[in-house]
Amino acid sequence: MTEPLNPNPRPVEPAALSLEGKEYSLPVVEGSEGERGIDIGRLRAETGHITLDTGYGNTGSCTSAITFIDGDAGILRYRGIPIEQFVDSPTFIEVAWLLIFGHLPSETEYQDFSEDLTRFAHIDESMKHQFEGFPRSAPPMATLSAMINALSCYHLDLHELEDEAELRHAAARLISKIRTIAAYAFRHSRGLPYVYPDPGLRYVPNLLHMMFSQPYSQYVCPILVRKAFNLILILHADHEQNCSTSTVRMVGSSGANLFASCAAGVSALWGPLHGGANVAVLDMLEQIHQGNVTPEEYVRLAKDKDSNVRLMGFGHRVYKNFDPRAQMLQKVAEELLPQISADDPLLDIARRLEEIALSDPYFVERKLYPNVDFYSGILLRAMGIPTNMFTVIFAIGRLPGWIAHWWEQSQTPGGRIARPRQIYTGNGLTDYLPMERRP
Numbered sequence: 001m002t003e004p005l006n007p008n009p010r011p012v013e014p015a016a017l018s019l020e021g022k023e024y025s026l027p028v029v030e031g032s033e034g035e036r037g038i039d040i041g042r043l044r045a046e047t048g049h050i051t052l053d054t055g056y057g058n059t060g061s062c063t064s065a066i067t068f069i070d071g072d073a074g075i076l077r078y079r080g081i082p083i084e085q086f087v088d089s090p091t092f093i094e095v096a097w098l099l100i101f102g103h104l105p106s107e108t109e110y111q112d113f114s115e116d117l118t119r120f121a122h123i124d125e126s127m128k129h130q131f132e133g134f135p136r137s138a139p140p141m142a143t144l145s146a147m148i149n150a151l152s153c154y155h156l157d158l159h160e161l162e163d164e165a166e167l168r169h170a171a172a173r174l175i176s177k178i179r180t181i182a183a184y185a186f187r188h189s190r191g192l193p194y195v196y197p198d199p200g201l202r203y204v205p206n207l208l209h210m211m212f213s214q215p216y217s218q219y220v221c222p223i224l225v226r227k228a229f230n231l232i233l234i235l236h237a238d239h240e241q242n243c244s245t246s247t248v249r250m251v252g253s254s255g256a257n258l259f260a261s262c263a264a265g266v267s268a269l270w271g272p273l274h275g276g277a278n279v280a281v282l283d284m285l286e287q288i289h290q291g292n293v294t295p296e297e298y299v300r301l302a303k304d305k306d307s308n309v310r311l312m313g314f315g316h317r318v319y320k321n322f323d324p325r326a327q328m329l330q331k332v333a334e335e336l337l338p339q340i341s342a343d344d345p346l347l348d349i350a351r352r353l354e355e356i357a358l359s360d361p362y363f364v365e366r367k368l369y370p371n372v373d374f375y376s377g378i379l380l381r382a383m384g385i386p387t388n389m390f391t392v393i394f395a396i397g398r399l400p401g402w403i404a405h406w407w408e409q410s411q412t413p414g415g416r417i418a419r420p421r422q423i424y425t426g427n428g429l430t431d432y433l434p435m436e437r438r439p
């Protein structure tokens with residue numbers, strides 16, 4: 001079942017604004033799921049005022065037909081398809097195609113795209129030497145961002161994308177090579193030889209092969225791990241105007257190419273309040289496991305505004321009921337861990353923290369629930385992924401979303417460079433003082 005696409009928001013009854021004795025009418029638009037926005041595109045020109053919305057919690061930066069979230073109802077849909085329907089059958093590559101091109105791939109499209117991914121998996125040999133320029137201790141997210149930017153130097157022909165065929169070339173290269181770069185960043189950090197991509201392997205087993213195979217000893221990916229990993233990538237694939245995607249759009253709005261824009265997305269994702277939270281969750285659980293602090297004490301600290309501590313993996317700007325991705329990952333963690341004999345004490349600690357927080361008025365009143373990062377870390381750890389690669393895996397998952405948004409923005413008529421304004425709070429007119437007259 002597909003409901004008709006509504007490419008443009010529908011105008012509905014305008015809003016009235018009363019300001020300094022004057023009345024203004026502001027257009028109101030409605031999206032395809034009934035969400036409404038006041039269009040303030042002419043506000044400054046007509047009233048001389050701007051809006052102030054620190055952190056953009058009330059600001060719609062664009063219209064978009066890619067992903068729908070209803071945070072109160074815990075709904076997440078990619079191109080209209082509920083996220084729950086991706087549990088069993090599709091591969092990450094199908095979902096990537098869906099997000100980027102707007103429809104599920106036909107068999108031919110899927111085969112052709114998969115072949116492209118296999119064909120483009122190698123990175124230029126000279127890029128390999130660039131890894132040597134990073135210290136062993138370099139965080140893989142730093143290497144990933146730098147190397148995706150570096151990729152743009154090898155694909156000058158893909159800086160300007162004219163049509164979907166060119167987009168497909170660029171997307172296939174990025175989605176394939178990010179995996180190779182991620183694996184090489186990991187191998188470099190361990191002082192291990194690089195392992196070339198294996199054309200006989202699918203997307204996830206190939207990544208794990210490049211990370212974990214040793215010369216003359218091939219890593220074999222268990223089917224359960226492949227499935228769970230695939231789901232993790234799918235659940236991270238897009239989340240509408242989150243911090244990193246907004247960054248990709250912001251950078252892309254200046255006309256920057258897809259590679260440079262996605263490199264900026266990686267940097268935005270790195271922060272602990274965004275994709276870096278999956279690492280912070282593990283650090284928190286480890287601290288508790290090592291006996292440095294009890295779960296009860298940790299929750300108490302998270303509530304104390306002077307402590308600077310937050311319950312990592314809890315809370316979300318949009319989800320105020322539950323994060324459907326967290327629920328799905330929790331279920332997979334419960335099923336997978338016993339089967340791959342990784343009975344992880346951190347899972348028990350996570351359960352305990354969740355139990356305490358969900359019955360505490362502080363968290364209940366503020367509608368703070370576990371988010372996707374709360375369980376993804378435990379799952380990745382059970383699969384043998386080292387903690388410093390967690391956010392890298394998130395970036396691999398999020399890349400199709402970034403590409404889809406970058407392209408959607410570039411194709412939207414009337415697009416402008418993203419350039420917010422501010423309310424200035426600094427000095428009034430001040431004279432320059434030569435050095436000798438300064439106090």
Ligand code: ACO
Pocket residue numbers: 055272273274275277302303309310311312313314315316317318366368371372373
């Ligand atoms: N622990 C304790 N208190 C919290 C937490 C938390 N994890 N999250 C929010 N709060 C409190 C805030 O202190 C604030 O309290 P107040 O009203 O008394 O001042 C209230 O809840 C609202 O929080 P905000 O920070 O205003 O919420 P915002 O929407 O700006 O931030 C965020 C959302 C960044 C996710 C926040 O909940 C957080 O820091 N969580 C922990 C980090 C995390 O898990 N990030 C991953 C997000 S998902 C993702 O990026 C994939």
